[in-house]
Amino acid sequence: MGIERILAGKNNPLGKLAGKIINLARSNSLTPYIFHTGGSNSRIISRLEAESRLAELGLNEPCFSPRQADLLIVAGPLNTRMASALRFVYDQMPEPRWVMALGDNACDGGIYKNYAVVEGVAQIIPVDVEVRGCPPSMEDIIAGLERLRKIIRERNLSDDYPPKPESADKK
Amino acid sequence: MNDFSATLKKACSEAILAEQNSPDGIVMTIKADKIRQVFETLAGRGTSDGRMLLTDISAVNIEENDCRFELYYHVFLIDLHLRLTLKCRVEGDKIDSIADIMPAALMPEREIFDMFGLKFRGHGNLPRLFMHNDFEGHPLLREYPLMKRQILLEQTKFE
Amino acid sequence: MSTTNRPRDPHSLSDDIIAMSIGPSHPAMRCPIKLNAAVAGDHITSMQVELGFMHRGFEKMAEYTPYNELIDLVDRLNPVNSPSNALTFVTAVEKLMGVEIPERIAYLRMVFAELARMASHFDCIATAAIELELTKLKLLMSESLNVLLDTIETHMFRPSFGGISCSLDDNFSGFIRQLFAFVSSRSMEGRRYMSQGGIFHKRLAGYGTVTSQRALEAGFSGPNLRASGIEYDLRRHCPYWLYPKVGFQIPTGTNGDCYDRYVTRLYEIEQSMLIIEQCLDRMARLDDEQVACAALPVAVKPQGEIYFAVESAEGELGYFIVGRGEDKPYRLHIRPPGLAEAGALADVLTGEQMEQIVPLMGSFNLSGAELER
Numbered sequence: 001m002g003i004e005r006i007l008a009g010k011n012n013p014l015g016k017l018a019g020k021i022i023n024l025a026r027s028n029s030l031t032p033y034i035f036h037t038g039g040s041n042s043r044i045i046s047r048l049e050a051e052s053r054l055a056e057l058g059l060n061e062p063c064f065s066p067r068q069a070d071l072l073i074v075a076g077p078l079n080t081r082m083a084s085a086l087r088f089v090y091d092q093m094p095e096p097r098w099v100m101a102l103g104d105n106a107c108d109g110g111i112y113k114n115y116a117v118v119e120g121v122a123q124i125i126p127v128d129v130e131v132r133g134c135p136p137s138m139e140d141i142i143a144g145l146e147r148l149r150k151i152i153r154e155r156n157l158s159d160d161y162p163p164k165p166e167s168a169d170k171k
Numbered sequence: 172m173n174d175f176s177a178t179l180k181k182a183c184s185e186a187i188l189a190e191q192n193s194p195d196g197i198v199m200t201i202k203a204d205k206i207r208q209v210f211e212t213l214a215g216r217g218t219s220d221g222r223m224l225l226t227d228i229s230a231v232n233i234e235e236n237d238c239r240f241e242l243y244y245h246v247f248l249i250d251l252h253l254r255l256t257l258k259c260r261v262e263g264d265k266i267d268s269i270a271d272i273m274p275a276a277l278m279p280e281r282e283i284f285d286m287f288g289l290k291f292r293g294h295g296n297l298p299r300l301f302m303h304n305d306f307e308g309h310p311l312l313r314e315y316p317l318m319k320r321q322i323l324l325e326q327t328k329f330e
Numbered sequence: 331m332s333t334t335n336r337p338r339d340p341h342s343l344s345d346d347i348i349a350m351s352i353g354p355s356h357p358a359m360r361c362p363i364k365l366n367a368a369v370a371g372d373h374i375t376s377m378q379v380e381l382g383f384m385h386r387g388f389e390k391m392a393e394y395t396p397y398n399e400l401i402d403l404v405d406r407l408n409p410v411n412s413p414s415n416a417l418t419f420v421t422a423v424e425k426l427m428g429v430e431i432p433e434r435i436a437y438l439r440m441v442f443a444e445l446a447r448m449a450s451h452f453d454c455i456a457t458a459a460i461e462l463e464l465t466k467l468k469l470l471m472s473e474s475l476n477v478l479l480d481t482i483e484t485h486m487f488r489p490s491f492g493g494i495s496c497s498l499d500d501n502f503s504g505f506i507r508q509l510f511a512f513v514s515s516r517s518m519e520g521r522r523y524m525s526q527g528g529i530f531h532k533r534l535a536g537y538g539t540v541t542s543q544r545a546l547e548a549g550f551s552g553p554n555l556r557a558s559g560i561e562y563d564l565r566r567h568c569p570y571w572l573y574p575k576v577g578f579q580i581p582t583g584t585n586g587d588c589y590d591r592y593v594t595r596l597y598e599i600e601q602s603m604l605i606i607e608q609c610l611d612r613m614a615r616l617d618d619e620q621v622a623c624a625a626l627p628v629a630v631k632p633q634g635e636i637y638f639a640v641e642s643a644e645g646e647l648g649y650f651i652v653g654r655g656e657d658k659p660y661r662l663h664i665r666p667p668g669l670a671e672a673g674a675l676a677d678v679l680t681g682e683q684m685e686q687i688v689p690l691m692g693s694f695n696l697s698g699a700e701l702e703r
Contacts, residue, residue, distance in 0.1 A: 033357075034357065035355050036355065036357070036359075036361070036362060037362060037383075037384065038361050038362055038383070038384035038698050038699040039406075039409070039699070040406060040409035040412075047476070062357070064357045064358070077386055079382070079383055079384060079385055079386065080302075080303070080320060080321060080322045080323055081301075081302070081303045081323050081382050081383055081385070082354060082355075082362060082383045082384075083322050083323060084323045085354050085355055085362075085383065086355070089355055111403060111406070112386050112387065112388075112391065113317075113318065113391070114317050114318065114386070114387035114390055114391045115310055115315070115316075115317060115318060115319050115320050115321070115387050115390065116302075116310070116320075116385050116386050116387030116390075117386055117387065118320070118322060119320075123322075194425070195568055222546060222560075223546075224546060224549060224551070224555075224562070225549055226549065226551065226639065226646055226648060226665060227637075227648055227650070227663075227665040229637070229650045229661075229663045229665075230663075231635075231652055231660070231661045232661075243635075243637070243650065245637050245648065245650075245665070247562075247567075247568070249560070249562050249567065252567050252568065254568060254637075256637060273547065273549075274547050274548050274549070274673075275547060275548055275549025275670055276549075277673050278549075278669045278670060278672065278673040279669070282669075286389075299382075300381055300382065301381060301382040301385040301702055302382060302385070303382065310387065310390055311389060311390055315390075317387075317390060317391070317394060
């Protein structure tokens, strides 16, 4: 509707308050899309779901299309062939979007130091939160989600709307 | 066990070079260009007592002057409870495919081509199995460096 | 894609053929696999299966890794059924070195292998139940799965060359009996849900039929082959550890369809429980002066080659090791249980409806990263 854009441009307490509320809402309603790469971590999110603990961690039910997601969780080592599929999925996600790399293998290749595994998801797409561990424990994952939510809450609303160049049309 | 190996030796005598016993069965060394003859004999033994399962084909890249690869065909003869391993040394980089006799060989042969570069004549379609089509080289050869990555950057086609 | 504007006949399946790609990142599939399908209406007219999205270069990496470290790395290949890989690898190296393991160790290995088999089968049926939206069946299977995985984890099981290390207390048998009371009540109730005439049966029976001749030719193994009627179980036909000393039945199916494959797995769970109980009884009757671990040569440097296969939950899992007297293998090749089934997948799925893809694929239980190492 354009209200967010107007508020983002204003550097006054109203704009900042609006930014805080919007980012708080975003951090408590993340819709994850779990990118399975055949690793051992994919069960963990479904186990959280089975124990009905998603809401307290700020997550909605995982969605089945990247076009509806705002959090991409890459769990497991990334193949050189899967890398292009990952880029394709990431490009379909609408802004604002965040990426979490789950496990040592996703963060930097982990134990797979060979020709077939990409050295970290960060070589393909920008990563916001890395959760280390092989495999990471439940506490590590929850701590990682907390770090991500803190990052989201501390954003400025104006990050979403970078200033337009002079030659663009004004609407 | 002895009857079976005797019958097989009689049927393909010029193909079998050596035979030894292993804990689970028999290991036979055969000539690489006679592999189809051996499998046709094995497959033609009928279904009443000749059921067999080709479980796997393994390849080893040995660095010797006369041959580069050694292939192992692992066959299990269900009715005789016998594991038969057929070993052959491949000179050059081509060998006959047995995929039309035993469809179970389709995937292992593709994998061996992908990983080693050993071509199977008569396989039909021999595309790479695991690595993407733009990958140059064959990873499991001893001379391929461990860390040489070739990331597929173009988008996968969705047609 | 066809862009005709003519009015469509509502009674005919659409004759426009759409090229559709399913995967590789698909939430309902168990592992990344790409299916390039040509779909008319919702029937698949032709299909190609593309693999390679889970390939991790494991076999090449193994040529640079000492044997002791490989035991831990091999676990990662199969998340749910991880004990089977480590146990098979360890036994293959022991056979290559000619080492005999003591009886107690063999029984313990059998116990953990069967626990892993039960977990894998529960996982397979649970995934099917999620897809078919049978919530109660999914709950029964998932609870059993979680309890079994917790058991394997809390006992900190890790095989080693010549032995096994796990933390068992004296009351392990009692613990297992309680566990089985929990699990068998759920599998009995699951049997009721999966019985003939129920939704599970009506949805899956008659689809994805693989005849016994075709299954044998294609190289199937494990429950996929037994569901087609061929009684081939490595534990009976090519035994290892101490399987000849325990008695169990080999469930086989009749039609080789999707339903038979799931039901064979359910019956195998019950047989596994029988095997574990017999192993625990025999372990209790062993002499107290049993050796804890086999006598190993000083360093693990096997020479020679060996192919050793076990009956894993998904099929025949084989390890082919070539050693040249060094502390790293010259060649390590793993025969994955699902590769033959992945090769036959295109034929099985052609002609089926789109809704049947996930249960049909799930019925083959393609085993994760092990498929492509």
